[in-house]
Amino acid sequence: MKSKTVFKETKHFIKMELHGWSFWEIFSLTVVFFIIGTNALLFDDSIAAVISALCGILYTFIAGKGKISCYFFGLLGSGFYVYLAFKNALYGNAILYAGYYIPMQIVGIVKWREHLKWKSQEIYKTSLGLDDSLQLLVFSLMGCAGAIFILKLLHDPSPVIDGITTVLSLAGMYLTVRRCIEQWGVWIIVNALSIMMWLKAALHGEKVYSTIVMWAVYFILGIYFYIKWHNELEKEQEEKHQVLEKIS
Numbered sequence: 001m002k003s004k005t006v007f008k009e010t011k012h013f014i015k016m017e018l019h020g021w022s023f024w025e026i027f028s029l030t031v032v033f034f035i036i037g038t039n040a041l042l043f044d045d046s047i048a049a050v051i052s053a054l055c056g057i058l059y060t061f062i063a064g065k066g067k068i069s070c071y072f073f074g075l076l077g078s079g080f081y082v083y084l085a086f087k088n089a090l091y092g093n094a095i096l097y098a099g100y101y102i103p104m105q106i107v108g109i110v111k112w113r114e115h116l117k118w119k120s121q122e123i124y125k126t127s128l129g130l131d132d133s134l135q136l137l138v139f140s141l142m143g144c145a146g147a148i149f150i151l152k153l154l155h156d157p158s159p160v161i162d163g164i165t166t167v168l169s170l171a172g173m174y175l176t177v178r179r180c181i182e183q184w185g186v187w188i189i190v191n192a193l194s195i196m197m198w199l200k201a202a203l204h205g206e207k208v209y210s211t212i213v214m215w216a217v218y219f220i221l222g223i224y225f226y227i228k229w230h231n232e233l234e235k236e237q238e239e240k241h242q243v244l245e246k247i248s
Contacts, residue, residue, distance in 0.1 A: 064225035
C-alpha cells in the first residue's frame with residue numbers, strides 16, 4: 001500500500017515537473033544536446049565534460065522554469081565540474097563548486113519546497129529591494145578583490161577571471177536560492193567570463209569543448225530567463241494592482 005502511494009506521488013511529481021514546457025523550449029534543448037553530442041564525437045571530448053555540460057544545461061533550463069527538480073541535475077553536474085576545474089588548475093571554481101555550490105543546492109531544495117505554487121508546482125519569483133541590491137554590490141566588489149589576490153598567491157593561471165566568476169557565482173547561487181530575478185543578471189556576467197576562461201584552457205590543448213558550449217548556452221539562457229522572469233513579475237504586479245483597485 002505504501003509503495004503504491006510513493007509511486008503515485010512520484011508520478012505526480014514528474015508530471016508537474018514536465019508541465020509548462022513550450023515547443024520552442026523543448027526544440028532548443030534538443031538542438032543543444034545534439035550540438036554537444038556531435039561536438040564530443042568530432043573532437044573526442046572528455047566524458048566528464050560532456051556529462052557536466054548536459055547536466056548543467058538541464059539544471060539551468062529547469063531552474064529557469066522554476067521547477068525544484070533542477071537541483072538533481074545541478075548536483076550531478078557540479079560533481080563532474082569540480083573534477084574538470086581541479087584538472088585544469090582552476091582552483092577558485094573547484095573550491096566554489098565543492099565547498100559552496102553543492103551545499104547551497106541542497107539548501108535550495110529545502111527553501112524552494114517552502115515557496116511552491118500549489119497548482120503549477122513552480123516557485124514564487126521575487127526581486128531584491130534597493131538596500132539589498134547595494135549591499136550585495138559592495139560585498140561582491142570586496143569579494144572579487146580578495147579572491148583575485150588569493151588566487152594570484154596560489155599561482156592560478158587566470159586569477160582575475162577565476163576570482164570574479166568565483167565571487168559572482170557565490171552571489172548568483174545565493175540569489176537563486178532566494179528566487180530573485182537579479183540572479184540572471186549575475187549569471188550573464190559569470191557565463192560571459194567563463195566562456196573566456198575555458199577558451200583559454202582549450203587553446204592550451206585541453207579537450208573541454210563541451211564545457212565551452214555549456215557556458216555559451218548558459219549565457220543565452222541567462223538572457224532568455226531574465227526576460228521571462230521580468231515579464232512574469234510585471235504580470236503579477238499588474239494583477240495585484242487590479243485586485244487592490246477593485247477592493248478600494
